[in-house]
Amino acid sequence: MSTKTKLPTGQEAVAAKGWLGAHKWLILRRFSQSSFLFLFLMGPWLGIWWVTGTLAGSRTFGVLPLTDPFVLLQSMVAGHWPELTAIIGAGIVLAVYALVGGRVYCSWVCPINPVTDAAHWLHDRLGLPKGWQPKRSTRLWILGTVLVVTALTGAIAWEVVNPITMLHRGLVFGMGFAWALVGAVFLFDVVVARHGWCGHLCPVGAFYSLVGRKSLLRISASGRAACDDCMDCFAVCPENQVISPALRGKSGETPLILSPDCTNCGRCIDVCSVDVFAFTHRFDNHVKDTELVADKAA
């Protein structure tokens, strides 16, 4: 670790690349999240029905069906064989996330992400301890539990408590007490467990991570030779266990972040003042050598 470790996260990057350059992916991500939400709100708010429905199932321009594959999987496990429309919709969604990374859903689409990001921001500002940190695999256990409960009760189980669809449906159709559930997730992430919900418990994220196991779009620490150990990427990454194998890899080891836990949020690219990280595809094992990086920096 270098002395720079003590600086606030991203400060060097702001100095090196400007505020906009150091927040590019964050801004794009917020834009993406609000766009997806706005598409659904255009109907009820403006009467423009390009997209109808919710994240669980929707219809775009009257023809394109999209279905949440996790909800549909539960439906099948519960013993219902859905109509073709829903199956096609889920197939399209699965194909897209299998290509761009399953947890791209988490960081670029899911409406709970801004909530837990805000919780993390507050958590940092208050300087709270990280609190309860169950294993990352807990969410896979919960995913399994949800499927078992679905099979035993014969009803789609997670939708009874899923804060994602409840928040989204609440915004598009009417909130009821769903805000209390969202507030609970926020509070949980602030005071009980840092990155608790998205990082450890949410079975939807776990499901999408499995979908994106072999995804094409990946972040590579291709400039790892230039790393000055400021630790900002570890500080900003919501799943920072995924960084080490790529960043600290010895020569010959891939610089690609291949863990399915990576959400492709791109914050590591933002906060790195020496541009270690970049989006690329999973077959790009290229590592920039030190001299080249040094030349560029000079």
Place this chain on the structure above:
Amino acid sequence: MLSPAPMSPARRRFLTDTARMAGGCAVAGLGLAYLVTDARALPAEALRPPGALPEGDFLAACIRCGLCVRDCPYNTLSLAELGFDGPATGTPFFTARDVPCEMCDDIPCIAACPTGALDPALTNIDDARIGTAVLVDQENCLNFLGLRCDVCYRVCPVIDEAISLELSHNDRSGHHAIFAPTVHADKCTGCGVCEKSCVLPEAAIKVLPVRLARGAAGEHYLKGWEEKDAKGAPLVEGIIDLPDRLPGPGTDNLAAPGGFEPAFKLPGASQ
């Protein structure tokens, strides 16, 4: 036999962690199962859209997307909101007294459903069985009081089939008729227009879920008169048909004038 070797710390940790995770998931799973089971309790006044599968199957099939709600041209349907409405969160329902189902010929809600939670096998809206109308309160129904309200009968989309007016004598006035609105469950779609239109402050006719509205005959029950008609002959061969003892003159029935005196009289009895 080998003496048990001390367990390696790694193995011990693995087993402890697995047990802890499985135990935690069992607790969480029980809680979730309770909530899921609890969500099955559909309130009687909450009606599912036409073609909805039976409630148990519906909760396995409905992904709570809201497309049926959006495609309903009369804004009849809404999605249940957590804590405010009784049905399982996010599932579509309507309350007949607020907005009834208008029974569209093209059934757009079923066309919108991507999963088949609303069964596409229902193509004729007259075959829908959303619920069954029941005249729940004869004591307040204006027609039963002898007035000619008739509103539920008039508004019924299946008039004279699902609801008919059955005449009987009005004993109160002595010289009027009672036109009793009578629901015929085999034709009633449960659309709820009658309940919506009932002029009373609280409707006397209500659409109930079929499970509440209807009884059910035993599977082995046969109606003798129907069987007899179907056979075209008495069901038991060679039965002797004895004359019936009807009340009236020539019998020992005292209620009828001209009846015989009974052979034995109770002591102290006035008659």
